[in-house]
Amino acid sequence: MTGSGSPHPWLGPDEAAPVALTVNGTALEVRVPPRRTLADALRDAGCTSVRLGCEHGVCGTCTILLDGSAVRSCLMLAVQGQGHHIETVESLAGGDGLGPLQQAFDDNDALQCGFCTPGFLMLIESLMRSEPGAGEERVREVVSSNLCRCTGGGPVVAAAQQALASNRDGR
Amino acid sequence: MKPAPFAYAAAGTLDEAVELLGEAGEDAKLLAGGQSLLPLLSFRLARPSHIVDIGAVEDLDSIHEDHGQLRVGALVRHATLEQADLHGPWRALKEAASLIGHLPIRVRGTLGGSLAHADPAGELGVVAAALDAEIVLRSVRGLRTVPAGAFFLAPLMTAADADEVLVEARFPAPGDGFRSVFEEFSPRAGDFAYASVAAGCRMADDGSAHDVRLALGSVGPTPLRAREAEEALSGSMLDDAAIVEGARLAAAGCDPAAGDWHAGGEYRRALVANLVERALRRLRQPA
Numbered sequence: 102m103t104g105s106g107s108p109h110p111w112l113g114p115d116e117a118a119p120v121a122l123t124v125n126g127t128a129l130e131v132r133v134p135p136r137r138t139l140a141d142a143l144r145d146a147g148c149t150s151v152r153l154g155c156e157h158g159v160c161g162t163c164t165i166l167l168d169g170s171a172v173r174s175c176l177m178l179a180v181q182g183q184g185h186h187i188e189t190v191e192s193l194a195g196g197d198g199l200g201p202l203q204q205a206f207d208d209n210d211a212l213q214c215g216f217c218t219p220g221f222l223m224l225i226e227s228l229m230r231s232e233p234g235a236g237e238e239r240v241r242e243v244v245s246s247n248l249c250r251c252t253g254g255g256p257v258v259a260a261a262q263q264a265l266a267s268n269r270d271g272r
Numbered sequence: 273m274k275p276a277p278f279a280y281a282a283a284g285t286l287d288e289a290v291e292l293l294g295e296a297g298e299d300a301k302l303l304a305g306g307q308s309l310l311p312l313l314s315f316r317l318a319r320p321s322h323i324v325d326i327g328a329v330e331d332l333d334s335i336h337e338d339h340g341q342l343r344v345g346a347l348v349r350h351a352t353l354e355q356a357d358l359h360g361p362w363r364a365l366k367e368a369a370s371l372i373g374h375l376p377i378r379v380r381g382t383l384g385g386s387l388a389h390a391d392p393a394g395e396l397g398v399v400a401a402a403l404d405a406e407i408v409l410r411s412v413r414g415l416r417t418v419p420a421g422a423f424f425l426a427p428l429m430t431a432a433d434a435d436e437v438l439v440e441a442r443f444p445a446p447g448d449g450f451r452s453v454f455e456e457f458s459p460r461a462g463d464f465a466y467a468s469v470a471a472g473c474r475m476a477d478d479g480s481a482h483d484v485r486l487a488l489g490s491v492g493p494t495p496l497r498a499r500e501a502e503e504a505l506s507g508s509m510l511d512d513a514a515i516v517e518g519a520r521l522a523a524a525g526c527d528p529a530a531g532d533w534h535a536g537g538e539y540r541r542a543l544v545a546n547l548v549e550r551a552l553r554r555l556r557q558p559a
Contacts, residue, residue: 224376
């Protein structure tokens with residue numbers, strides 16, 4: 102095969118390529134074959150707050166921030182992460198415990214088993230950054246992206262609203 | 273599940289992309305935002321031998337007007353389209369983009385990916401059909417354009433050949449006073465629509481509607497134009513009687529067959545009538 106750009110453009114199915122990521126502000130190089138998803142690569146690298154629910158982009162549990170916006174890490178190949186900034190729940194905690202969004206989840210009983218919680222936290226974190234003035238209707242619409250089988254979702258909406266409000270008051 | 277093994281190459285330029293795709297053969301797939309391809313890979317409904325990643329190809333992510341026509345690059349993300357300054361004739365495009373999947377999907381998903389995936393529920397295909405978009409395809413053999421009406425062949429099947437890259441959608445210059453809107457129904461925000469409608473028309477100074485366009489989604493194997501309804505409505509004042517008759521004709525002319533276990537055929541037909549009515553009422557309001 103002859104590619105015009107680089108001399109060996111193809112990465113074989115079993116060949117692992119180095120992928121340079123920035124995870125929570127720290128440079129991280131992972132070596133992955135092309136079919137590995139970003140979610141799997143992050144978990145293998147020790148970032149186990151990233152949870153896999155459905156593995157095909159329906160449940161939202163694997164939501165992370167990519168360059169500051171919420172994306173589903175099971176719907177990206179790890180190789181697509183090359184050069185991008187990734188944030189996970191590990192970045193939310195303050196120096197001495199929970200961050201304000203996490204605290205709002207605690208205050209509102211917005212988690213029971215906790216499996217889906219990291220995905221919700223990153224989804225709402227992205228909303229707080231891009232739309233700090235989001236009202237209840239918008240919160241409900243955005244939060245409907247992710248599934249929670251324990252709480253029914255109401256407490257998650259309440260937690261998001263509390264976090265947005267305290268953010269507006271200057272947290 | 274995990275995707276089956278494939279070879280992978282990332283293209284830096286469009287020339288490189290078409291060359292890589294050309295040499296990869298019939299079983300290759302293009303990857304842009306990946307919001308439709310990754311689920312297919314994970315289900316192993318798609319098992320491509322090669323994947324060409326065009327996510328980093330430059331100059332495919334712009335939206336600009338060129339002699340009245342709107343040109344939207346294949347890598348324009350739904351979230352970008354949703355927030356773009358699009359109104360009047362292009363409003364349907366912006367409204368449709370805001371209804372695609374959920375926020376994280378719109379952050380990654382692209383116009384080119386949505387059109388090439390050709391899901392009959394895909395919002396952008398319905399807008400492309402309504403506005404008579406031209407789909408621009410590139411391969412090592414050159415450039416060609418295919419009208420939206422001939423691009424969508426069947427569910428998940430298009431007129432693009434295996435070695436062609438969808439590079440752009442061109443929306444032709446509309447007449448003065450043309451406007452468009454988009455309406456859909458889904459049981460929850462972000463779900464696949466049970467039915468959708470892209471509608472457009474040119475409003476004359478006397479309040480009569482001309483060049484009426486109605487395209488329907490999720491009620492046939494491809495986006496469908498409701499030609500009979502369009503003809504009946506063209507020249508009308510979009511009064512209540514004309515709107516009700518147009519909605520009836522659109523519903524009668526679509527083909528949801530028996531529907532599926534989400535929504536039966538008759539229910540989808542009823543939704544079409546309702547959505548067409550809603551869209552036409554919005555079109556007749558002053559801009």
